[in-house]
Amino acid sequence: MESFVEKRFKKYKEKCEKEEEIVDEMLGYPHIVLSIRLPDGCEEFVDKFINLPCDLDFIKKLENFIKEYLIKSSRGTSAEL
Amino acid sequence: MLDPRPYLLSYILTIALSLSGLFPLSLSAIIGATLAVLFGINDKLFTFEEALTFVDLDLIALLIGVMIVSEVVDRSGFFRLLALKLVKRTQRKPRRLLIIIPLFAAITSLLVSDEAALLLSAAVLISVSKILGLDPRPIALSAAVMVNLGGTGTLIGSIPNMAIGLRAGIDFVEFATYVLPCEFMLYGVTLAYLFLIFKDKVPPEAVALTDIREEANRGEVVKGALTLVFMLATLILSSFLGFPASAAALASAVLALTVCGYDTTEVFRELDWDTVFFTASFGVVVEVLSRAEALQGLSQLMFSMSMGEWIGYSMVTLFVSAAVGIVLPNLVVALTFIPVISGLELHDKRAVWSALVLGANLPGVALPTSSFVIVMTLGALKREGMHIDPWEVAKIGLPLTFVWLGFAALYILLRFSL
Numbered sequence: 001m002e003s004f005v006e007k008r009f010k011k012y013k014e015k016c017e018k019e020e021e022i023v024d025e026m027l028g029y030p031h032i033v034l035s036i037r038l039p040d041g042c043e044e045f046v047d048k049f050i051n052l053p054c055d056l057d058f059i060k061k062l063e064n065f066i067k068e069y070l071i072k073s074s075r076g077t078s079a080e081l
Numbered sequence: 082m083l084d085p086r087p088y089l090l091s092y093i094l095t096i097a098l099s100l101s102g103l104f105p106l107s108l109s110a111i112i113g114a115t116l117a118v119l120f121g122i123n124d125k126l127f128t129f130e131e132a133l134t135f136v137d138l139d140l141i142a143l144l145i146g147v148m149i150v151s152e153v154v155d156r157s158g159f160f161r162l163l164a165l166k167l168v169k170r171t172q173r174k175p176r177r178l179l180i181i182i183p184l185f186a187a188i189t190s191l192l193v194s195d196e197a198a199l200l201l202s203a204a205v206l207i208s209v210s211k212i213l214g215l216d217p218r219p220i221a222l223s224a225a226v227m228v229n230l231g232g233t234g235t236l237i238g239s240i241p242n243m244a245i246g247l248r249a250g251i252d253f254v255e256f257a258t259y260v261l262p263c264e265f266m267l268y269g270v271t272l273a274y275l276f277l278i279f280k281d282k283v284p285p286e287a288v289a290l291t292d293i294r295e296e297a298n299r300g301e302v303v304k305g306a307l308t309l310v311f312m313l314a315t316l317i318l319s320s321f322l323g324f325p326a327s328a329a330a331l332a333s334a335v336l337a338l339t340v341c342g343y344d345t346t347e348v349f350r351e352l353d354w355d356t357v358f359f360t361a362s363f364g365v366v367v368e369v370l371s372r373a374e375a376l377q378g379l380s381q382l383m384f385s386m387s388m389g390e391w392i393g394y395s396m397v398t399l400f401v402s403a404a405v406g407i408v409l410p411n412l413v414v415a416l417t418f419i420p421v422i423s424g425l426e427l428h429d430k431r432a433v434w435s436a437l438v439l440g441a442n443l444p445g446v447a448l449p450t451s452s453f454v455i456v457m458t459l460g461a462l463k464r465e466g467m468h469i470d471p472w473e474v475a476k477i478g479l480p481l482t483f484v485w486l487g488f489a490a491l492y493i494l495l496r497f498s499l
Contacts (some may be wrong), residue, residue, distance in 0.1 A: 005449060005471055007102060009460025012200070012453070016461045019204035026161060026296050027208055056466045 083124060085375035091116040092375070095366055096413060099359075107358035114362040117369040126372055135368040136361045139327045140247050144360060146330025147237045148352045150312050151193040153337040155201070156348070157305020160189050162297045164205045175215055176283050179276050182206055183223040187231030187268060192309060195232045195239065196353070199225060199454055203461045213287045218467055219279035222474065223272075225458040226481065229445035230271060233438065234264035236326060237316065240360060241415030241441040247326070248419045249434040254320035259435045263492040267485055274481065301341065308337040356412075363416055371420040380421050391427055395436040395493050398422065402440030403486050407447040415441040432497035439489040446478040 021031045038049050052058050095113025099106050118132045154160065164185055171177040182202055190198035202224040210217035232239035236246040236256040246256050312333035319329040338345055370376055383401070387393030398418065406414045418437050422430060445452035449459065449471035455478070459469055 005456050005459050006463075008453065008456040009463075012196070012457045012460060013464070015196075015200055016203065016457070016464065019200045020207060022158075023161060023165075023201075023204040023208045026158070026165060027212065028296065029208070054464075 083126070083373055085370075085373050085377075087120045088117055088370050088373040088375040091120065092366055092370055095363060096409060099410070099413075105355050107355045107362065110359045110362035110366065114365040114369075117366045121369050121373065124373075126369075132365070132369075135365040137244075137247070137364045139325060140244055140364065141357065141361055142327035143237075143243050143247065143325075143330045144240060144357060145352065146327060146332075146334040147243070147312075148194065148357075149334035149348060150308060150330065150337050151197055152348050152351050153334075153341050153343060154193060154305045154309050155197050156343055157301045157308070157341060158297045159302045159305035159309065160193070160198075160201055161205070162302050164201060165209075168205060168209050172209070172213060172287055174285065175213060175287050176276075176280055176285055178206075178215075178220050179223060179279055179283055180272055182220050183227035183272060183275065184268065186224040187227035190228045190231035191235050191238050192313070194353075195228050195454060196457070198231065199228045199457055202228070203458060207461065207465055215284070215287075216282065216467070217465075218462060218469060219282045221458050221462055222469070222477070223275040223279060225454045226271060226275060226446050226478070227268070229442070229452060229454050230264065230267055230485075233442040234261040237330070239411065239442055240356065241411045242438055243326075244360070244364075244412070244415050244419060245434060245438055245441070248423060249430065251431075251434060252320035253316040253326055253329075256438075259431060259496070260438050262496070263435075263439065263489060266492070267488060270484065270488065271481065274484075275477075278477070304341045308333065308341065311336055360412060360416075363413065367416045367420060371424075376417070376421055379417070380424060383421060383425075391429065391432050391497070392494065394422075394425060394427060395432040395497070396490060398433050399436035399440040399486065399490055399493065402437055403444045403482070406441055406444040407451050407482070411441045411445060411452065432493055435497070436489075436493055439493070440486075443485045443489060444482050446474075447482040448475050448478065451478075 024031055038046060042049060091113045094116065095110050098104050098109035098112060103109075104112070118129070118135075121127050121132065122129060164182075167181050167185055168178065171181050182205070186198050186202035189201065203221055206217045206221055206224065209215075210220075232242070234257065236242055236251070236253045242256070246252075251259070312330065315329035315333055316326055318324075319326050338348065367376075383394065383397050386397045402414050402418055405417075415437065418441070422433050422437060425433065427433065446455055449455040455471070455474055459471060459474070462469060
């Protein structure tokens with residue numbers, strides 16, 4: 001049943017993301033879409049790399065990084081992971 | 082005597098392919114329609130030229146017209162702004178969201194597609210829940226249930242409704258007078274039930290109250306609202322002046338595209354062509370089946386169970402179509418039953434048509450597989466890291482469906498015998 005739901009949801013996934021993006025923007029939380037190529041030397045991790053947008057831990061860490069980066073760069077200091 | 086088996090085979094193949102997910106819905110129905118037409122031409126049942134007329138252009142025109150208006154209104158942000166304003170008013174008492182969001186979703190799905198209504202309510206709910214620190218699952222599930230219910234009451238609320246209304250010759254206003262009162266009563270029962278089972282899962286006060294802002298292009302919102310009002314007005318007028326609902330929908334679509342000024346190519350790209358082609362092609366399969374008299378078995382079954390009375394026909398239609406609708410898509414159920422009901426020797430079929438509308442629409446949340454509403458809700462929540470066991474949803478959906486059907490049966494008996 002879980003896989004059935006997952007398979008059928010693929011059709012709506014993109015629309016859900018788009019709708020959430022619009023609602024977030026109306027609420028004053030703008031979105032950005034990044035296009036990132038697999039970094040050199042990571043060829044053996046292609047599958048993991050492709051699944052990163054669904055990795056909630058990764059998203060959380062990325063959000064924290066962006067927050068830190070924005071704060072530091074606004075103060076004129078460089079941000080580090 | 083024509084052998085109906087090849088025709089039934091093309092019908093079963095269409096459904097099997099649609100459910101298997103091997104091909105998109107549209108292609109599954111196109112394969113089935115091609116086979117059915119080939120069998121029919123081979124048996125000299127009709128010519129190819131005649132087969133081309135089996136596509137119900139009236140239904141397709143209504144469907145595309147409503148889809149275009151729905152897409153334009155969706156882009157305008159009218160419902161989005163309305164939803165956020167409602168949430169803003171109720172955010173201090175999150176339990177009220179258990180009523181407000183599902184009710185809003187149901188009313189939205191009365192006017193635009195179920196998909197658009199559900200996407201909107203899910204997105205608003207997920208975004209607002211993050212701000213308020215709420216668990217969106219109970220409200221999202223309630224909204225999914227109500228969206229399924231919401232599409233039942235109007236001619237344009239769902240595709241089965243469009244097909245039934247057009248084939249039965251029931252106009253927009255007449256349709257609403259038959260089904261909408263039942264739907265509104267079901268709203269009350271369902272909202273009360275969902276509130277009772279979920280209220281303890283939503284805090285009475287907001288945990289992290291934040292000022293919810295909303296920014297929207299007011300000009301676009303007004304144009305979207307006016308487009309919707311125009312469509313409703315023309316649909317109502319069509320009932321009194323006697324022009325087809327499809328003409329009203331197409332006129333509204335032209336106005337929507339002209340006034341709102343969105344890129345037409347983009348609007349067209351967003352339409353659900355898979356469903357359009359499925360509707361057209363599956364309609365052909367059923368028409369061929371009907372001409373080959375392959376649906377006689379279903380007619381005879383209904384006749385033997387109903388004892389030739391409208392009450393019997395209505396109850397058999399309601400419960401048989403609902404039972405089938407738990408497993409098969411509601412459009413398949415509606416399109417299959419339409420020629421059977423059309424062929425009934427009954428003077429007044431209003432009750433039977435209403436029973437088909439309710440039977441085809443109501444079982445959408447009985448099982449997670451019954452329609453896309455539960456799939457979409459579970460998928461959207463899972464993206465946010467919130468898992469719900471699909472079988473847990475069935476524990477709510479299945480009993481609710483039985484309650485709805487019992488209520489609908491009672492409504493039909495009272496509504497059409499008084």
